[in-house]
Amino acid sequence: MILINGESKNHIEISDRGFQYGDGLFETIEVRDGQAVFLERHLERLNSGCQRLHIPFLDTELLRCEAGRLCREWTRGQHSFRAVLKIIVTRGSGGRGYRQPDTIQPTRVLSLHPYPDYPQIYSEQGIVARICTSRLGLNPSLAGIKHLNRLEQVMARAEWNDSSIQEGLMLDFDEHVIEGTMTNLFYIKNNNLYTAILTQTGVAGIMRGVIMMLAADHGLSVVEHTFTKNQLLSADEVFVCNSIIGIWPVKQIERTYFSVGPVTRNIQIQLDRFINMELNNEQ
Amino acid sequence: MILINGESKNHIEISDRGFQYGDGLFETIEVRDGQAVFLERHLERLNSGCQRLHIPFLDTELLRCEAGRLCREWTRGQHSFRAVLKIIVTRGSGGRGYRQPDTIQPTRVLSLHPYPDYPQIYSEQGIVARICTSRLGLNPSLAGIKHLNRLEQVMARAEWNDSSIQEGLMLDFDEHVIEGTMTNLFYIKNNNLYTAILTQTGVAGIMRGVIMMLAADHGLSVVEHTFTKNQLLSADEVFVCNSIIGIWPVKQIERTYFSVGPVTRNIQIQLDRFINMELNNEQ
Numbered sequence: 174m175i176l177i178n179g180e181s182k183n184h185i186e187i188s189d190r191g192f193q194y195g196d197g198l199f200e201t202i203e204v205r206d207g208q209a210v211f212l213e214r215h216l217e218r219l220n221s222g223c224q225r226l227h228i229p230f231l232d233t234e235l236l237r238c239e240a241g242r243l244c245r246e247w248t249r250g251q252h253s254f255r256a257v258l259k260i261i262v263t264r265g266s267g268g269r270g271y272r273q274p275d276t277i278q279p280t281r282v283l284s285l286h287p288y289p290d291y292p293q294i295y296s297e298q299g300i301v302a303r304i305c306t307s308r309l310g311l312n313p314s315l316a317g318i319k320h321l322n323r324l325e326q327v328m329a330r331a332e333w334n335d336s337s338i339q340e341g342l343m344l345d346f347d348e349h350v351i352e353g354t355m356t357n358l359f360y361i362k363n364n365n366l367y368t369a370i371l372t373q374t375g376v377a378g379i380m381r382g383v384i385m386m387l388a389a390d391h392g393l394s395v396v397e398h399t400f401t402k403n404q405l406l407s408a409d410e411v412f413v414c415n416s417i418i419g420i421w422p423v424k425q426i427e428r429t430y431f432s433v434g435p436v437t438r439n440i441q442i443q444l445d446r447f448i449n450m451e452l453n454n455e456q
Numbered sequence: 457m458i459l460i461n462g463e464s465k466n467h468i469e470i471s472d473r474g475f476q477y478g479d480g481l482f483e484t485i486e487v488r489d490g491q492a493v494f495l496e497r498h499l500e501r502l503n504s505g506c507q508r509l510h511i512p513f514l515d516t517e518l519l520r521c522e523a524g525r526l527c528r529e530w531t532r533g534q535h536s537f538r539a540v541l542k543i544i545v546t547r548g549s550g551g552r553g554y555r556q557p558d559t560i561q562p563t564r565v566l567s568l569h570p571y572p573d574y575p576q577i578y579s580e581q582g583i584v585a586r587i588c589t590s591r592l593g594l595n596p597s598l599a600g601i602k603h604l605n606r607l608e609q610v611m612a613r614a615e616w617n618d619s620s621i622q623e624g625l626m627l628d629f630d631e632h633v634i635e636g637t638m639t640n641l642f643y644i645k646n647n648n649l650y651t652a653i654l655t656q657t658g659v660a661g662i663m664r665g666v667i668m669m670l671a672a673d674h675g676l677s678v679v680e681h682t683f684t685k686n687q688l689l690s691a692d693e694v695f696v697c698n699s700i701i702g703i704w705p706v707k708q709i710e711r712t713y714f715s716v717g718p719v720t721r722n723i724q725i726q727l728d729r730f731i732n733m734e735l736n737n738e739q
Contacts (some may be wrong), residue, residue: 184467195478310593322605323477
């Protein structure tokens with residue numbers, strides 16, 4: 174189920190700058206029982222990404238309608254309860270070389286995918302993570318944006334093929350731990366919640382933002398800072414998150430073991446409640 | 457005129473990883489009178505790029521045949537003498553998320569485009585360049601490769617719209633001058649030829665390699681090193697190059713003026729001779 178600029182098809186012109194240069198953005202959204210979770214937050218981030226890349230933003234109402242149309246069709250199709258909605262926005266076709274065309278007509282692609290079959294045990298008992306040797310390059314002008322230039326993540330994810338490892342953690346070239354290949358990373362130390370500053374590199378995930386907000390609302394100190402692998406390994410608790418998996422506690426990073434602690438459990442509970450509340454409000 | 461995996465069409469599946477993540481490579485090749493200039497060098501670089509990205513390389517003979525087929529059709533079509541051949545190779549479709557599929561079936565896209573209408577005067581009297589504020593991120597594992605993650609160049613090229621400026625020069629985050637948005641950069645000082653080391657960032661252009669070889673063959677010292685904007689501005693001569701434009705002397709960078717000097721002129725002559733010799737050999 175794919176809509177490209179409102180039409181049901183599954184091909185894109187090769188002249189599209191998304192294909193030529195990775196000149197665009199994307200969002201990956203959980204769909205639960207026909208509803209796109211945190212859709213407004215995702216559309217807001219898409220808008221701010223477009224502003225940073227100077228892509229004229231698409232009609233938000235149109236995106237909302239098309240997302241709703243896909244989700245309703247999915248539900249009617251007697252599919253499973255959950256799915257993944259991906260939205261890609263590119264600078265559209267044309268422009269000789271890197272120079273953008275004088276008139277930009279962005280391309281929007283909305284597609285629905287089966288929910289990945291991650292075992293429930295990952296959320297409950299935690300996952301094993303490794304440290305990737307592939308590093309994240311530094312570039313403040315692109316940092317935080319969920320853009321389509323994702324070779325660094327592809328190269329990092331290609332480092333392992335061992336199905337007992339669920340995520341790879343990535344450092345930047347200054348030896349700071351930033352995030353997972355597909356997740357943001359948090360750790361807890363002395364009851365404070367820490368995560369990386371994303372002004373030089375990384376993707377500022379929607380789930381990361383929600384967790385920071387919920388944690389602060391529930392009295393935790395939330396600190397964005399730069400930290401090393403050793404600081405991470407001395408944490409009390411560690412977890413990763415994204416919009417599809419929610420929160421996965423990390424029980425092991427290489428040879429260091431962590432317990433799935435009370436702070437992570439509490440944030441998981443708050444997050445579940447918050448998502449259910451949001452979904453009920455929208456119904 | 458486009459061939460996608462050997463078929464004449466102009467659309468690509470949206471599941472192609474080139475579109476999803478910029479997970480691929482490209483080559484831009486001059487076509488003169490039906491012949492692709494330096495085709496073997498381009499195919500060799502494509503091969504080495506595929507190796508670095510762990511994309512199984514396509515059949516070189518197949519690419520050679522398809523390039524020949526496009527070029528012959530172009531010539532038969534009574535088009536102009538020159539054209540541009542673009543080859544894109546991606547990791548193909550599929551793979552959930554960043555993880556690559558177990559079996560990779562690369563996509564190859566060959567397309568022919570009109571030769572850009574750059575005035576002859578650029579080669580003869582030189583161009584005006586500016587210094588971009590957009591910077592090149594550092595990442596040794598991707599440095600030198602002509603991959604599809606080109607947002608940095610897109611952002612840099614979007615910095616100016618003044619048609620009297622033909623190229624923007626880009627620095628990395630260590631304040632080293634690296635290259636132009638679409639060109640490699642050389643400068644001459646005391647009869648030595650200098651260009652940036654491309655082990656941390658940048659694209660190692662085919663034309664750059666040819667020029668380094670020709671200059672060394674003609675007795676010039678060729679030095680790859682790191683240099684600052686001030687070192688560049690104190691040069692005797694400056695030029696930029698790529699596979700389509702050949703060599704453009706730089707006559708002005710912001711408020712600093714350069715003459716089109718004898719070393720640049722000599723390399724232009726050697727390059728012309730070398731290209732003609734290569735094309736005659738292949739006929």
